[in-house]
Each structure stands twice: as structure tokens, then as C-alpha cells.
Amino acid sequence: MDRVPVTVLTGYxxxxxxxxxxxxxxxxxxxxYAVVVNEFGEIGIDNDLxxxxxxxxxxxxxxxICCTVRxxxxxxxxGLMRRKGRFDAILIETTGLADPAPVAQTFFVDEDxxxxxxxxxxxxxxxxxxxxxxxxxxxxxxxxIAFADVILLNKTDLATAxxxxxxxxxxxxxxxxxxxxxxxxSVIDLDKVLDRGAxxxxxxxxxxxxxxxxxxVHSHNDDIASISLTAVEPLDENKFNRWIxxxxxxxxxxxxxxxxxxxxxxxxxQFVFQGVHMLMDGDYRRPWAADDPRxxxxxxxxxxxxxxxxxxxxxxxxAA
Ligand SMILES: Nc1nc2c(ncn2[C@@H]2O[C@H](COP(=O)(O)OP(=O)(O)OP(=O)(O)O)[C@@H](O)[C@H]2O)c(=O)[nH]1
Numbered sequence: 371m372d373r374v375p376v377t378v379l380t381g382y383x384x385x386x387x388x389x390x391x392x393x394x395x396x397x398x399x400x401x402x403y404a405v406v407v408n409e410f411g412e413i414g415i416d417n418d419l420x421x422x423x424x425x426x427x428x429x430x431x432x433x434x435i436c437c438t439v440r441x442x443x444x445x446x447x448x449g450l451m452r453r454k455g456r457f458d459a460i461l462i463e464t465t466g467l468a469d470p471a472p473v474a475q476t477f478f479v480d481e482d483x484x485x486x487x488x489x490x491x492x493x494x495x496x497x498x499x500x501x502x503x504x505x506x507x508x509x510x511x512x513x514x515i516a517f518a519d520v521i522l523l524n525k526t527d528l529a530t531a532x533x534x535x536x537x538x539x540x541x542x543x544x545x546x547x548x549x550x551x552x553x554x555x556s557v558i559d560l561d562k563v564l565d566r567g568a569x570x571x572x573x574x575x576x577x578x579x580x581x582x583x584x585x586x587v588h589s590h591n592d593d594i595a596s597i598s599l600t601a602v603e604p605l606d607e608n609k610f611n612r613w614i615x616x617x618x619x620x621x622x623x624x625x626x627x628x629x630x631x632x633x634x635x636x637x638x639x640q641f642v643f644q645g646v647h648m649l650m651d652g653d654y655r656r657p658w659a660a661d662d663p664r665x666x667x668x669x670x671x672x673x674x675x676x677x678x679x680x681x682x683x684x685x686x687x688x689a690a
Contacts, residue, residue: 373488374451376460377564378473381495382504382511383466383627383671384646386524388419390495390556390563391463395420397560402457404450406443408465415629415669419642443473444480451486459564460487466627467594467671469510470494470517471581478571478582491568494518494548495556498529500647501537505544515541516577518548519568526552528649547573594626596671599684604635605666606689613683614643614650622648625675630668633658635689643668 379387395403407420443462450460464473470492477489494514497504504511515521521541526534538550547570551558574581610632618625628645639654658664670680 373486374454374457374460375490375565375567376447376462376477376487377490378470378492379461379463379495380468380470380473380492380514380517381466381522381524382497382500382508382514384500384644385466385495385497386522386553386556387463387466387495389524390493390522390558391420391461393556393558394461394560394564399560399564401459401564404457404460406446406460406462408443408463408468415631415667418631419629443476444483447476447483447487451482454486459490467510469513471513471578474517474569474574475581489569491519491563491566492517493520493522493563495522495524496537496541497646498523498525498534498537499649502540505540512544515544515548517574518545519566519570520563521545521548521550522553522556522558522563523550524553524556526554593673594671595673595675596669597675597677597680598667598669599681600668601633601666601684601688602663603688604633604637604664605687607634607637607641609689610634610643610687613687614645617680617683618645618648618650621672621676625670625672627671628668630666632666632668633664 379391381387391405391407395405405420447460450457462473464470474489474492476483477487478484494517496515501511505515523534523537523541529537534552541548541550549562551562571581614628618628622645625645626647628643628650630643632641632643634641637654638657640656640658641652642655643652644650668684
């Protein structure tokens with residue numbers, strides 16, 4: 371029986387996973403995907419940042435896909451399998467903080483899942499600007515590279531040619547066999563990431579002999595936390611810009627990722643804000659839907675977050 375191919379998109383916070391996912395979903399490939407998105411923050415932002423498509427998007431919040439919500443993943447996958455034929459493949463975007471091992475393990479140790487789905491490839495997006503620091507301080511960032519069958523060395527516009535060569539060397543030291551593609555904005559021919567048939571259990575077992583053992587224990591950098599803030603009243607765009615610039619300039623080393631969907635006063639379009647350390651960008655997107663309450667929401671993920679100060683700062687962005 372044909373098993374449904376599953377692609378796992380991983381990579382550290384802000385590397386370009388959603389950008390890649392949106393590329394896959396908007397390209398004309400004649401395939402239908404079921405999409406599973408998992409995020410670390412408490413409020414669903416990632417799900418909203420995925421382009422609107424005919425595909426079904428399953429959201430798994432409040433936890434890391436590799437720990438607490440793995441049961442959810444199994445439930446979603448088994449539910450999907452009952453509706454086989456309605457889609458050709460499954461895409462799973464993990465949080466940037468996930469160790470991909472337990473996600474991959476799901477496809478080998480859960481009998482139901484194993485019978486009906488096969489892990490096609492682990493695709494890891496790497497942020498050329500930040501990966502050297504992450505390789506030094508994050509076990510998850512290393513695991514994401516070690517597990518990859520395909521690597522997008524992304525954000526080439528933010529690194530020099532020498533940086534990229536050096537980074538490729540660092541990646542090779544962790545993973546000798548993955549295909550590495552240099553990309554900007556996760557632009558890549560989709561046949562380089564999908565339908566690869568690339569996942570190789572023997573390779574994984576060679577560096578992680580415990581891989582198939584149920585109850586594989588792993589730990590997280592639990593000094594990383596997230597805070598989600600919401601505002602019911604519209605915000606003042608200038609106040610917000612001044613505040614977020616000063617926060618990211620002063621605390622951007624600790625704030626690994628920030629993102630939000632904001633309602634500015636006198637604006638009918640949603641403003642999408644994105645930050646990765648000190649770098650940020652933002653854009654008006656589609657109009658707020660008539661039945662969509664215009665609630666601004668923003669999430670910060672990082673270390674040493676000063677929650678009261680962030681809260682007070684965000685509240686002060688309200689339009690007077
Ligand atoms: N300069 C630059 N920015 C990029 C590139 N690729 C993505 N970005 C930007 O980086 C930010 C994060 O991109 P996402 O695709 O949301 O990253 P992600 O890995 O899904 O982020 P998380 O889900 O929060 O871990 C966005 O503002 C993107 O527009 C690139 O090649 N160059």
C-alpha cells in the first residue's frame with residue numbers, strides 16, 4: 371500500500387521555515403498538502419502567517435512538538451490517514467526550538483502512523499546570519515542540522531561569501547551527507563525539497579543509536595521562554611515602531627524571535643511584524659475580516675525577558 375510522504379520542515383527560530391512553507395503552498399505543483407504547524411508561543415500567530423490556501427492547516431500550539439504535543443501529532447496524523455486520498459502529502463513545520471528526533475521517531479515507533487505514512491525527508495532551514503552563535507549555544511540547532519536530509523542555507527543576503535563558506539564547513543562537521551542549497555527568502559526548486567525519498571534510518575542510527583527507543587529523553591534549554599501580549603484597542607503605528615526599535619536594539623541579543631499581527635488605528639489592513647534578534651521588518655497584509663476582532667497580538671521568545679516592562683511598553687503603544 372502506498373504510504374503518504376511526510377516532509378518535516380525544521381530550523382531554528384526565524385530561519386525561514388514559514389517562508390518556505392508558503393512558497394510550497396503557493397507554487398503550482400498540482401499537489402494537495404495537509405499542513406501541520408506547531409509553534410512555541412501561546413497564541414496562534416504562525417498559523418495566521420501561513421498563506422491562505424485550499425489546504426487544511428492543523429495548528430498545534432502550547433508546547434514543543436517534540437515533547438508535550440507529540441500525542442497531538444499522532445492524533446492528527448491518524449485522523450488524516452482516515453481521509454487518505456484527499457491529499458498527496460503532509461508537511462509538518464516544527465517550532466524553531468524543536469529537536470527533530472522525536473518527530474522523526476514518530477514515523478518509526480507508532481504502528482498506525484508507520485503503516486500509513488513515511489518520512490520522506492527532514493528539511494532544515496539555516497539562518498546564515500545567526501547559525502554560528504546558535505551552533506555554539508543551542509543543542510536543538512545542532513540536532514536540526516544533524517537530522518537534515520536537505521539543508522537550505524538561507525539568508526545569503528545577510529552574509530558574505532566567506533561567511534557562507536565557513537558556515538558550510540561548520541554544517542559539514544555536523545552532517546556529512548545532507549544536500550546543502552544556498553537560498554535567499556527560501557527560494558528553491560521544490561523538487562529539491564519534496565518527494566526526495568531521502569530519509570535514511572541507518573544514517574540516523576549511526577549517530578543516534580537510541581533513536582528507536584521509545585521514551586527517548588531529551589532536554590531543552592529551559593531558560594528560553596515566550597510571552598504573548600494582546601491589545602484590544604488599536605495601536606499607534608509610530609509609537610509601536612519607536613518602542614519595538616528601541617527594545618530590539620537594546621535587548622535583541624536575548625530576544626531570539628518576535629512576531630505579531632497588529633491593528634493600527636485608522637487602518638483596515640493587518641500589519642504583520644517580524645523580528646529575528648535585532649533585525650525586523652513589517653508589512654500591511656490583507657484587510658481584517660469583518661468577523662475577525664481586531665485584536666493585536668505579539669509574541670517574544672528569548673532569554674531574560676522582562677515581562678512587566680514588555681507588557682507596559684506594549685500597552686503604551688495604544689492610540690490615545
Ligand atoms: N533578509 C532575509 N530575510 C529573510 C530571508 N528568509 C526569510 N526572511 C525573513 O526572516 C523572518 C523570519 O522568517 P520565517 O519564515 O517566519 O521564519 P521561521 O523559521 O518560520 O520562524 P519561526 O517559525 O518563528 O521559527 C521574516 O521576516 C522573513 O521575511 C532571507 O533569505 N533574507
